[in-house]
Amino acid sequence: MKHRLGVIGYGNMGSWHCENVRDRIAELDVALVYDIDEKRRDLARENGFCVCDTEEEFFASDVDLVLVATPNSYHKNHCISAMEHGKNVISEKPPCLNCEELEEIIATSERTGKLYTVHHNRRFDVDYALIKKLVHSEVLGKQFYLHSRLYGNRGFANAGWKSLYEAGGGLLYDWGIHMIDQILYLYEGDRPVSVYAQLQKVRMTTVDDVCRVTIGFESGMTAHFVADLWCYVPEARWHLEGSDGTAIIDKWFGKEGKIIRAKNQNISWHEGCIYTPNGMSTSLWPRATQDLEELPLPTLEEEPRWETFYENVLATIEGKETQIVTHAQIRNNMKVLMAAFESAKTNQTVKL
Numbered sequence: 001m002k003h004r005l006g007v008i009g010y011g012n013m014g015s016w017h018c019e020n021v022r023d024r025i026a027e028l029d030v031a032l033v034y035d036i037d038e039k040r041r042d043l044a045r046e047n048g049f050c051v052c053d054t055e056e057e058f059f060a061s062d063v064d065l066v067l068v069a070t071p072n073s074y075h076k077n078h079c080i081s082a083m084e085h086g087k088n089v090i091s092e093k094p095p096c097l098n099c100e101e102l103e104e105i106i107a108t109s110e111r112t113g114k115l116y117t118v119h120h121n122r123r124f125d126v127d128y129a130l131i132k133k134l135v136h137s138e139v140l141g142k143q144f145y146l147h148s149r150l151y152g153n154r155g156f157a158n159a160g161w162k163s164l165y166e167a168g169g170g171l172l173y174d175w176g177i178h179m180i181d182q183i184l185y186l187y188e189g190d191r192p193v194s195v196y197a198q199l200q201k202v203r204m205t206t207v208d209d210v211c212r213v214t215i216g217f218e219s220g221m222t223a224h225f226v227a228d229l230w231c232y233v234p235e236a237r238w239h240l241e242g243s244d245g246t247a248i249i250d251k252w253f254g255k256e257g258k259i260i261r262a263k264n265q266n267i268s269w270h271e272g273c274i275y276t277p278n279g280m281s282t283s284l285w286p287r288a289t290q291d292l293e294e295l296p297l298p299t300l301e302e303e304p305r306w307e308t309f310y311e312n313v314l315a316t317i318e319g320k321e322t323q324i325v326t327h328a329q330i331r332n333n334m335k336v337l338m339a340a341f342e343s344a345k346t347n348q349t350v351k352l
């Protein structure tokens with residue numbers, strides 16, 4: 001069965017959806033586009049899409065699936081309007097501005113019986129597939145620390161609404177939510193119990209352009225992420241530590257990296273000592289090279305495909321699958337995101 005997609009907000013991401021759905025999702029037609037800005041509507045027409053001129057026309061149309069790609073502060077109203085008009089909904093991330101708004105959206109989905117999900121496309125990044133495989137393997141021993149990092153060094157491109165918190169701007173709303181979703185999805189089954197966050201305004205004066213967030217889990221696992229738009233010397237995309245080894249994945253969208261692992265745990269700690277001009281240390285004395293081994297990263301049986309997201313949405317609408325980005329996950333992501341804002345404001349760890 002062919003489904004009909006309506007896209008509201010034909011900006012950077014809305015136009016990306018239109019083109020990628022047209023090219024890559026055979027079971028879905030991009031049937032209608034609406035943007036409040038006439039220039040964007042003209043561009044959508046030039047790009048071959050059918051466009052309407054008012055929001056009313058858009059929601060009254062016969063599309064059965066709506067993709068909401070407007071600025072974040074509009075997500076709640078656009079998602080709710082779409083479901084009230086009988087459409088299934090994919091919202092761009094973040095779902096909305098806070099947990100209260102999210103509850104209204106989810107209540108509408110439950111009342112109308114319409115699908116509501118969030119486009120968490122970063123679950124399909126190849127580096128993420130690799131770290132997921134490592135997290136679920138035994139190769140590092142008892143895992144205790146995960147570090148996820150993404151860097152830019154040019155600040156926000158054309159900040160616009162992204163420079164206003166009331167519009168849902170700032171890097172925590174923008175990239176933080178992707179990184180939270182990735183981390184919580186890695187540790188599904190474990191419960192996040194604490195959040196500590198620091199948000200910095202390095203060049204932006206109104207919203208954060210650097211964010212660092214630490215999430216503690218019930219199991220004792222700690223996950224830390226950094227999104228930083230002013231870093232000129234990036235560190236590895238992923239860094240995972242276990243009692244027996246450490247793995248790194250070098251780059252976003254890369255498959256390169258390594259695992260360094262202890263070959264032998266029965267070494268004598270008193271064999272060595274580091275002497276520095278200012279003192280000595282036995283605990284920082286490194287293992288001998290022959291006590292370590294370097295292993296390649298695991299291979300993936302299957303490359304992750306972004307199309308899986310849309311295929312799952314369509315199969316869910318047809319009752320053949322259940323949605324992979326669930327309401328429970330969206331709620332948990334939002335709780336952690338809001339806890340991060342609260343922590344940054346109070347400079348306190350927020351218990352969940």
Ligand SMILES: NC(=O)c1ccc[n+]([C@@H]2O[C@H](COP(=O)([O-])OP(=O)(O)OC[C@H]3O[C@@H](n4cnc5c(N)ncnc54)[C@H](O)[C@@H]3O)[C@@H](O)[C@H]2O)c1
Pocket residue numbers: 008009010011012013014034035036037040068069070071072074092093094119121160161174
């Ligand atoms: N998942 C991802 O990888 C990803 C990447 C980028 C952006 N996004 C998300 O996509 C959404 C849009 O971001 P963007 O970067 O495309 O922003 P953008 O500013 O480029 O596009 C937003 C568009 O919405 C239009 N718009 C504003 N108010 C509207 C209204 N009331 N009704 C209809 N149209 C309206 C604007 O004219 C603009 O064309 C955001 O929620 C953002 O977080 C997701």
